Amino acid sequence: MPDATQVMFFLSAALILVSAVLVVTVRNLIHAALWLIATLFGVAMLYVLLEAGFLAVVQVVVYIGAIAIMFIFAVMLTRRDLLSQSPQTNANWPVALGVSALALVGIAYIVRGFVFSLERTPAPLTGDTLQMLGEALTSPSLFVLPFEVASVLLLAALIGSVYLAWNKK
Amino acid sequence: MSFWNFWTDPIGVADAWLRGLFAGWGMPEFWVSLLVSLIGIVVLVVFALVLDIMLVWVERKVVARFQGRLGPNRVGPFGLFQPFPDIVKLIIKEDITPAGADKVVFNMAPVISAMSVIILWAIFPLAARVYGTDLNVGVLYLIAAGAFGTLSVIMAGWSSNNKYALLGAFRSVATMISFEIPLVVTLLIPVVITGSMSLKAISEAQINSVPFFLVAPLAFLIFLISAIAELGRSPFDLNEGESEIVSGFHIEYSGMKFGWFYAGELLHSYTVGGLMGILFFGGWGWFGLEKVLPWLDTPFFGAISVLGKALIGYWIIMWIKYTVPRIRIDHMLAFNWKFLTPLSFALLMVMAVVHSLLKEQALWIYVPAMFLSNILVGWVTLEILRNNARQQRDAVKTPEPVAQH
Numbered sequence: 001m002p003d004a005t006q007v008m009f010f011l012s013a014a015l016i017l018v019s020a021v022l023v024v025t026v027r028n029l030i031h032a033a034l035w036l037i038a039t040l041f042g043v044a045m046l047y048v049l050l051e052a053g054f055l056a057v058v059q060v061v062v063y064i065g066a067i068a069i070m071f072i073f074a075v076m077l078t079r080r081d082l083l084s085q086s087p088q089t090n091a092n093w094p095v096a097l098g099v100s101a102l103a104l105v106g107i108a109y110i111v112r113g114f115v116f117s118l119e120r121t122p123a124p125l126t127g128d129t130l131q132m133l134g135e136a137l138t139s140p141s142l143f144v145l146p147f148e149v150a151s152v153l154l155l156a157a158l159i160g161s162v163y164l165a166w167n168k169k
Numbered sequence: 170m171s172f173w174n175f176w177t178d179p180i181g182v183a184d185a186w187l188r189g190l191f192a193g194w195g196m197p198e199f200w201v202s203l204l205v206s207l208i209g210i211v212v213l214v215v216f217a218l219v220l221d222i223m224l225v226w227v228e229r230k231v232v233a234r235f236q237g238r239l240g241p242n243r244v245g246p247f248g249l250f251q252p253f254p255d256i257v258k259l260i261i262k263e264d265i266t267p268a269g270a271d272k273v274v275f276n277m278a279p280v281i282s283a284m285s286v287i288i289l290w291a292i293f294p295l296a297a298r299v300y301g302t303d304l305n306v307g308v309l310y311l312i313a314a315g316a317f318g319t320l321s322v323i324m325a326g327w328s329s330n331n332k333y334a335l336l337g338a339f340r341s342v343a344t345m346i347s348f349e350i351p352l353v354v355t356l357l358i359p360v361v362i363t364g365s366m367s368l369k370a371i372s373e374a375q376i377n378s379v380p381f382f383l384v385a386p387l388a389f390l391i392f393l394i395s396a397i398a399e400l401g402r403s404p405f406d407l408n409e410g411e412s413e414i415v416s417g418f419h420i421e422y423s424g425m426k427f428g429w430f431y432a433g434e435l436l437h438s439y440t441v442g443g444l445m446g447i448l449f450f451g452g453w454g455w456f457g458l459e460k461v462l463p464w465l466d467t468p469f470f471g472a473i474s475v476l477g478k479a480l481i482g483y484w485i486i487m488w489i490k491y492t493v494p495r496i497r498i499d500h501m502l503a504f505n506w507k508f509l510t511p512l513s514f515a516l517l518m519v520m521a522v523v524h525s526l527l528k529e530q531a532l533w534i535y536v537p538a539m540f541l542s543n544i545l546v547g548w549v550t551l552e553i554l555r556n557n558a559r560q561q562r563d564a565v566k567t568p569e570p571v572a573q574h
Contacts, residue, residue: 004199030327034274037320057309065316066346072323073342076335130305130366 008049016042025088033071037064054130178468180299184209213301217290217436224435225252227480228487235491262424269330270421278325279422279429285317286437293443294369296453296471307368308356311444312349315399318437319345322401322408322418325430329421337417340498341401341408347505348398348405351391354513358388359448361521362539368444372452376459379536380451385520387543389449391513396441397486398505400434404493405501442482443475450478508554516546 019038026032040063047056136142184205191201226241226249233240241248266272291301292310304310319342326338359381360366363374375381382389398405409417419430446452453471455462464470496504523542527535 028271030271030274034324053304054306054309057304057306057313060313060316061309065313065319065349069316069319069323069342069346072327073339076323076327076339128305 012045271328274328282321296468326418376454443479446478
């Protein structure tokens with residue numbers, strides 16, 4: 001008899017897998033984007049099950065609220081029936097298949113030594129995880145350097161996009 | 170005594186009674202708490218939706234007053250029962266799905282629209298012990314719920330297979346994505362002051378010190394403006410624009426499907442009014458009055474305080490909606506990107522610095538200093554704008570010598 005957490009895990013895993021398959025198989029681009037949103041939402045559910053509330057909410061804000069909506073926006077700006085008639089694969093599919101097979105083998109190689117057991121679950125963190133995350137990101141002995149590097153990278157991307165879109169008179 | 174207990178804390182008494190009842194039936198602990206939680210969810214959602222029915226009457230009555238009309242006044246006293254015939258009409262109306270529509274997406278959009286509003290009530294603290302859940306990422310959760318609102322508008326606009334609907338959806342997404350930035354930044358200001366993202370902790374911090382509109386008045390103003398834009402209400406109702414794109418994204422919806430969009434919009438406005446109360450006007454507190462009159466510090470009166478503040482916030486949103494005319498889309502985007510966004514970032518930085526310098530000080534130093542820093546940021550902004558406008562006027566004013574060219 002699975003407990004409630006396991007039931008929720010299987011439900012969200014099924015949601016992720018089914019909708020991820022549908023993202024690449026449905027003909028309609030908008031439907032693909034909507035299934036992508038379902039996939040991303042399933043991942044957010046997984047984060048909730050892992051008691052990573054912050055990651056779950058950020059997953060929804062960033063991936064569904066910004067990226068997926070930008071996808072849909074871009075698709076809507078193109079022609080409505082774009083790509084819905086054309087074949088879904090191109091001449092490179094054998095290469096893609098090979099790369100995916102390699103990735104599968106690699107993941108299997110890494111995973112083979114794992115012991116999947118509930119006894120190995122680490123003890124849940126005590127205290128405010130959000131505060132711990134914030135302190136870790138700003139503490140000089142922990143992750144402040146990667147954090148700042150990431151922000152510089154984003155700033156560079158921001159300036160680059162402004163430069164590209166700048167209307168030079 | 171138990172009668173008084175029930176009136177001051179009805180939810181707590183009902184919760185204890187239900188738990189005792191189910192446990193008395195020999196139910197295991199897990200199922201008791203699951204069942205009580207489910208009943209709590211149903212009660213909360215039903216409460217929000219019944220409130221929504223009355224909001225239809227409030228909205229129609231208030232808009233009528235703003236426009237010098239009487240509003241609904243035939244069904245029941247003051248037209249109070251007008252929403253019920255409205256609902257019956259919406260339900261028995263034929264539900265048309267356009268032939269070219271994408272049926273599944275078309276029918277899902279109103280559901281997601283209503284859902285994006287109702288899930289906000291999950292973290293809405295009505296009193297110290299009356300709330301759905303106390304998320305430690307509550308403020309981010311509000312933004313995440315807003316993402317589903319945007320999604321529903323896009324789905325409705327695209328699936329209707331109608332040019333006006335699609336135009337409305339485009340405008341709506343442009344508004345929502347751009348005004349989300351000042352909204353998030355101003356939401357961060359109570360977070361910085363409190364040191365927590367939980368709405369409950371933010372309310373408690375205000376009850377223990379002062380309401381945050383005294384600490385961050387400018388943040389409250391920016392929050393109000395960008396929240397109205399997120400709601401898509403006038404002066405930012407370009408996504409509906411009755412006169413140009415005939416109500417935009419929900420043009421093809423009829424009957425109860427339209428009803429869900431309409432009800433969702435009203436409930437969203439009311440909820441945003443409540444969030445203003447929770448984030449800036451002290452949540453379930455009575456502005457210090459509850460320290461003098463201890464009976465105000467009970468869950469029942471706490472909930473009345475939150476719902477009353479929500480009603481006042483809703484009234485302010487309506488007041489703006491029915492007074493200010495719609496602005497043009499380029500003005501709206503320029504207003505956001507060139508004015509609100511830089512201003513909110515500057516305000517956040519100034520307030521974070523002032524807060525970290527003065528947070529150890531007494532309240533009578535801290536609050537005026539924070540207030541003055543807000544006024545200062547606002548004044549500097551206005552000076553910059555005035556200078557800018559003067560330069561533009563001067564550039565036009567100087568006569569150009571004709572012979573030079």
